[in-house]
Amino acid sequence: MTEREYRASEGISRSELWNLNTRTGGTPEKFKWFRENPEEPTKAMLFGTIVHKLFLEPDTFDDEFAVAPPVDKRTKEGKAIYAEFVESLNHRTIISADDMAQATAMVDVLRQTPFVEALVGDADHERCIRWTDEMTGEACKIRVDSVRLMSDGTPLIVDYKTTNDASADGFLRKALAIGYDFQSAMYCEGAEHEFGKAARFVFIAQEKTAPYAVNILEADTDFIQRGRDLFRELIGIYHECKTTDNWWGYLGKDNSIGKLKLPQWASNE
């Protein structure tokens, strides 16, 4: 299943639910708008997709991406070669030779990192899991980078992230700000439905600049629990909005004017 097919399929995904998180600027209004007007991936997102594909599904890489030939498009010959290349694309996405070189270098480092092979080798990559949330009856879906069963039957989920700071502290800050705890909880929930046993969740974080340092961090019980609380909250909001067809914005469900209050640090100045 391609990314596009997955997005179009039934069920609520992690990235959609995240748009309901009012603590990070989300609202049901935004959720609805983004659902009807999906965002085009940014350059950084596209680069992340390239590295993901090269790392986890190298065999089908060429079916989705094509590296632009190194030609001077100002010359007649260059133009001709490039035109021929564009002709041959067949819906594939063009990537620059520089991006490809960087992605290859990153994947080389990943492959040499201890435990990476043990974590993602011999595992299902980009597997889709669907289930129905018992409390709300809502259909949920996830697409995991990598999942395999360990010898005792425990599902081991691995998620690969490119980041600016892969140190445990740096990654944690980013993780909490952009909801990786929520992601780990939703994925563990899905895996438990699929495999019937509580899952473990591991992040492989890699920095985007040389030497492309890699860190491997397992999501702790408390980390996942924080995300689980958030998952329950967001799916609850989604269910209520859907049931009442009220996709409220910043003014809240009952339309009220908020207060701009000074935080403690500013009122002490």
Place this chain on the structure above:
Amino acid sequence: MSETDQKVAQTAQNAPQEPQTEQQTNDTALVEQGAQGNLVAEKPTESIMPTNVWANKDAFNQTLRMAQMLSQSSLVPQNYQGKPQDCFIAIDIASRLGCSPIYVMQNLYVVKGKPSWAGQACMAIIMASNRFTNVRLCYVGKPGQDDRGCFVKATRLCDGEEVQGTLVTMAMAKGEGWTSNSKWRTMPEQMLGYRAASFFARLHCPDALMGLQTDDEIIDVDSAKKSNLTDILKGE
């Protein structure tokens, strides 16, 4: 113990043994707690049963007033400030253990939803129980090796017997999965000592811990619930 405290303790011990009202009993019990709070037992003393605050209306009200006062103090730990209910329980525990409520507050926290003693409190609780003398930590083996271990040795006051707690070794910590808690890697000597003290207390004066675990025990067991992924992947 400060000089003033000692004087107060002295006065309490010399107090005339006259029939007392419930109120007085309670007050005396509190002063006696101060006397026991020196944490080093020198001679066996009879166990002092403090007034049961849960069964005595006056004692309850008195403790409640104390709890309210303490909860408004900025000198009690922050997690007790504004929480007279928590202060109340701390006072009750302190009066049973025979130490200061402030000591209990400093060393009793809620870890993963369970009230638990700070690791370092165990040794003090053993000493405050007034049942042992010459309580000490004994280390064996080479630091950094699996056979490095620690146990607590003490002289039991009631019969003068030398007693010792279970030997806790690094091999045991690894086997039990406690080392998933990073403190076992960064300060193993300290953790061995804390654990040896809690094992000793569990064996020789379990009532002194009042059924509570230490914070490190709770964290260790929680870490151990999930076996170490590094070890699993290496073993596969």
